[in-house]
Amino acid sequence: xxAALACGSVGYLxxxxxxxxxxxxxxTWEGQLVKFAVQASVRRNAAExxxxxxxxxxxxxxxxxxxxxxxxxxxxxxxxPPDNLPGYLSPRQFFxxxxxxxxxxxxxxxxxxIRNTGxxxxxxxxxxxxxxxxxxxxxxxxxxxxxxxxxxxxxx
Amino acid sequence: xxxxTMGSLAAIVALAVGAAGYLGLGFANVGADAKPPIWEAVxxxxxxxxxxxxxxxxxxxxxxxxxxxxxxxxxxxxxxxxxxHGAPGKPASAFGATFYPPAPQFFxxxxxxxxxxxxxxxxxxxxxxxxxxxGRYYTDTELWTLSAFVTRSATLxxxxxxxxxxxxx
Numbered sequence: 001x002x003a004a005l006a007c008g009s010v011g012y013l014x015x016x017x018x019x020x021x022x023x024x025x026x027x028t029w030e031g032q033l034v035k036f037a038v039q040a041s042v043r044r045n046a047a048e049x050x051x052x053x054x055x056x057x058x059x060x061x062x063x064x065x066x067x068x069x070x071x072x073x074x075x076x077x078x079x080x081p082p083d084n085l086p087g088y089l090s091p092r093q094f095f096x097x098x099x100x101x102x103x104x105x106x107x108x109x110x111x112x113x114i115r116n117t118g119x120x121x122x123x124x125x126x127x128x129x130x131x132x133x134x135x136x137x138x139x140x141x142x143x144x145x146x147x148x149x150x151x152x153x154x155x156x
Numbered sequence: 157x158x159x160x161t162m163g164s165l166a167a168i169v170a171l172a173v174g175a176a177g178y179l180g181l182g183f184a185n186v187g188a189d190a191k192p193p194i195w196e197a198v199x200x201x202x203x204x205x206x207x208x209x210x211x212x213x214x215x216x217x218x219x220x221x222x223x224x225x226x227x228x229x230x231x232x233x234x235x236x237x238x239x240x241h242g243a244p245g246k247p248a249s250a251f252g253a254t255f256y257p258p259a260p261q262f263f264x265x266x267x268x269x270x271x272x273x274x275x276x277x278x279x280x281x282x283x284x285x286x287x288x289x290x291g292r293y294y295t296d297t298e299l300w301t302l303s304a305f306v307t308r309s310a311t312l313x314x315x316x317x318x319x320x321x322x323x324x325x
Binding site: 001002013014015016017018019020021022023026033036037038040041042043044045085087088089111112113114115116117118119120121122123124125 | 203
């Protein structure tokens with residue numbers, strides 16, 4: 001029985017019957033299942049991470065500058081309409097949707113990425129300290145005072 | 157027969173419960189900073205290629221790949237693909253390597269996809285990878301020049317290499 005299932009699956013895949021195009025909406029069941037597994041895994045992995053830095057203006061501005069440089073292209077810019085793309089690559093629009101992840105969870109995701117999505121790993125490019133400031137920024141993205149958003153856009 | 161049916165059903169239920177428990181407890185590693193295991197890479201690559209082969213347009217290319225077409229495709233490539241898929245004469249893209257699965261480096265390994273298949277992939281993207289559907293931003297004509305360029309990335313003439321680097325007039 002299990003052998004038959006395995007053979008059927010391989011045949012289905014090898015005959016090219018699995019749809020691979022990314023420009024159509026994710027079925028609800030697939031979206032829910034992936035979300036369920038990803039959230040559980042991130043929660044487990046991030047559990048050991050502690051001590052996010054204090055959300056001082058300085059840290060939030062540093063995180064915001066990183067965000068504009070490395071994240072805004074996919075995840076949206078402050079004060080801009082969301083880029084709600086239909087299809088498999090529909091990155092979370094933080095300025096509209098916020099996030100349910102905690103700061104340590106966001107830190108873990110940014111550092112390691114999420115496989116089989118467009119979220120790549122930023123650990124090779126940013127220090128842990130930088131990623132913590134980014135997590136602090138993203139967590140508070142909808143509760144930032146306007147002066148802070150101006151600070152982010154200001155040239156150093 | 158009755159025993160076989162009950163046994164099979166029990167096995168399927170046990171598998172489903174086991175899988176749900178494994179995923180729900182967070183044991184599935186979702187980090188992208190690892191190399192896909194060989195079995196996964198082989199299964200994914202062959203399944204994706206089989207599906208693209210089935211779906212890609214039957215017409216194999218846009219016509220003759222003149223230098224003009226290749227330069228136009230090269231300019232699109234430098235504009236939109238180079239960040240992940242690598243630049244001519246450069247080492248592999250460090251950014252492309254941080255995706256899971258990693259972005260193929262055309263100037264180092266070429267591609268096994270035909271022109272029509274590259275066209276289809278560029279237009280529709282590949283789900284569960286970082287490959288975005290570019291059909292949203294480019295016309296079919298533009299994507300055909302891009303696929304002509306990508307399938308010849310290993311054998312580009314110096315004229316094309318130079319022409320694609322020229323800033324637009």
